[in-house]
Amino acid sequence: MSRERLTTGTEVAPGIYRCNACAKQIDCQDEECKLPQCSACGSFSWRTTRLLSKKDS
Numbered sequence: 198m199s200r201e202r203l204t205t206g207t208e209v210a211p212g213i214y215r216c217n218a219c220a221k222q223i224d225c226q227d228e229e230c231k232l233p234q235c236s237a238c239g240s241f242s243w244r245t246t247r248l249l250s251k252k253d254s
């Protein structure tokens with residue numbers, strides 16, 4: 198997996214993203230999700246933890 202750095206406001210695919218500063222995880226489920234500012238520490242920096250697979254049922 199790539200370790201891309203993502204910033205607040207970046208449109209990302211559905212998946213789980215983690216704050217680089219405090220490791221808080223967020224779960225994006227919309228097809229087009231914009232990364233927020235971290236609600237825990239205020240960081241703007243995220244990385245991809247796991248992308249959701251499409252229609253995996």
Ligand SMILES: [Zn+2]
Binds near residue numbers: 219220235237240
């Ligand atoms: Zn944080």
